[in-house]
Amino acid sequence: MEAAPSRTAMLAALARGWLRMEVERPWVLDDAFALVLLGPLWRELHDRVYLRFPEPLRREIIAAICTRSRYCEERLAAGAFTQYVILGAGLDSFAWRRPDLLRSLTVFEVDHPASQAWKRQRITDLSLPPNDAHVFVPVDFEAEDLRAALPAAGFDWSRRTLFSWTGVAPYLTPQAIVSTLRTISGAAAGSEVAFSYLAEESVLDDAGRAFMEIYAPLAAALGEPLQPGWPAVEIERLIGRCGLKVVDHPTRADLQARYFAGRSDALRPYNVETLVTARTDPGLFAFA
Numbered sequence: 001m002e003a004a005p006s007r008t009a010m011l012a013a014l015a016r017g018w019l020r021m022e023v024e025r026p027w028v029l030d031d032a033f034a035l036v037l038l039g040p041l042w043r044e045l046h047d048r049v050y051l052r053f054p055e056p057l058r059r060e061i062i063a064a065i066c067t068r069s070r071y072c073e074e075r076l077a078a079g080a081f082t083q084y085v086i087l088g089a090g091l092d093s094f095a096w097r098r099p100d101l102l103r104s105l106t107v108f109e110v111d112h113p114a115s116q117a118w119k120r121q122r123i124t125d126l127s128l129p130p131n132d133a134h135v136f137v138p139v140d141f142e143a144e145d146l147r148a149a150l151p152a153a154g155f156d157w158s159r160r161t162l163f164s165w166t167g168v169a170p171y172l173t174p175q176a177i178v179s180t181l182r183t184i185s186g187a188a189a190g191s192e193v194a195f196s197y198l199a200e201e202s203v204l205d206d207a208g209r210a211f212m213e214i215y216a217p218l219a220a221a222l223g224e225p226l227q228p229g230w231p232a233v234e235i236e237r238l239i240g241r242c243g244l245k246v247v248d249h250p251t252r253a254d255l256q257a258r259y260f261a262g263r264s265d266a267l268r269p270y271n272v273e274t275l276v277t278a279r280t281d282p283g284l285f286a287f288a
Contacts (some may be wrong), residue, residue: 003114007045009090009221013038014045016093017064022062027261037122044141052214057207057270058064064269067255072164072194073098075248076105078107079192083161085110085150088168089177091119095134100134108155110146113138131189141176147183160188165195170273176240181278185189185243191280193244196273198229208272209237235276244278250254 017034019027033167035042073094076084082105086092089109095102109116116138137153139146151157163184169177177197184193204212216226230238238248250258252271259264 003112003229004054004073004141004223005115005118006090006112008167008171008219008224009043009088009111009115010038011049011118012065013091014042014050015062016069017042018046018050019062019066020057022281024265027066029070029071031066031093031097033096033128034091034178037093037123048219050172052218053211057210059267060207060270061211063260063267064273065261067269068166068196068275069094070259071078071250071255072162072166074173075192075194075277076101076162076164079162079190080160081105081162081191082123082159083108083155085155085161085163087146087163087165089119089120089226090115090167095131096128097179098183099131102131106133106135106154107112108135108137108153110139110150114140125217130270141180143203147186157186158188161191163187163191163193163195165193166275167196167273169195170229171219173227174238178238180194181239181242181244185280187280189280192277194248194277196275197235199233199272200229203271205271211270213273232274232276235274239278240278243281245281246276246277248277 013034016029016031017038019029020032035165038045053061069092084094084105085108086094087110089111093111095107095109116136120136135153137149137155139149165180173179181193184191199208201209201212210228219226232249236249239246252269255275256268260269
């Protein structure tokens with residue numbers, strides 16, 4: 001059977017686009033391309049999936065998905081990176097939202113071949129402009145090695161790089177997470193990975209538990225089941241074992257202060273996913 005494009009990636013695009021429809025300015029992320037890239041499927045996904053969630057919870061979901069993109073792009077802007085690798089890129093629109101940054105930056109979108117082929121067809125259908133600094137890297141993580149696939153697309157492991165890896169680890173086994181982090185640890189000194197992981201069940205609030213009750217069986221039905229969550233201390237230990245050093249591990253309160261302070265609508269991200277940034281550190285050595 002031919003592999004299908006990721007439906008969970010499409011749901012994330014719906015969230016990024018729907019923020020502009022459901023929330024008053026200022027927007028934590030202004031993604032005018034998300035719904036355009038998604039195309040007519042937005043209505044089916046909205047009616048059949050998003051409307052399953054109560055309105056207050058839906059707003060927290062949207063806020064969280066947009067926050068993780070904003071978080072990674074702020075890390076990018078704050079660092080002297082010359083390469084930006086988006087792992088599990090889905091329908092990310094960074095290359096069209098920020099063409100100014102492509103003058104000094106090469107963007108590598110890495111995703112499953114089926115998902116990437118679907119997206120590239122949408123790009124063709126929409127006549128979105130190409131850019132030599134925007135490179136697509138189709139990778140089946142079950143069968144291909146990221147360490148080899150990236151250089152084949154022009155990636156240089158000696159250049160300082162930011163890896164964005166959000167909305168992916170919650171679906172991966174610990175072994176797959178370790179494999180990816182160890183690969184990233186081989187990047188140039190000062191490179192970073194900003195990623196999200198699933199929080200352990202015990203820290204979830206009522207909204208987080210309600211989300212999991214609805215979304216976990218839905219994700220499984222879509223063929224992308226969620227894996228168990230992580231205690232914060234355990235994910236930091238795992239990062240260290242992979243040869244990386246944690247440099248930012250914000251709580252939900254931190255994210256609210258950074259991105260949602262002063263709002264009159266009390267908008268906040270859910271606490272199901274946690275963001276963390278780790279940096280390559282020659283003083284750390286990976287061990288089993």
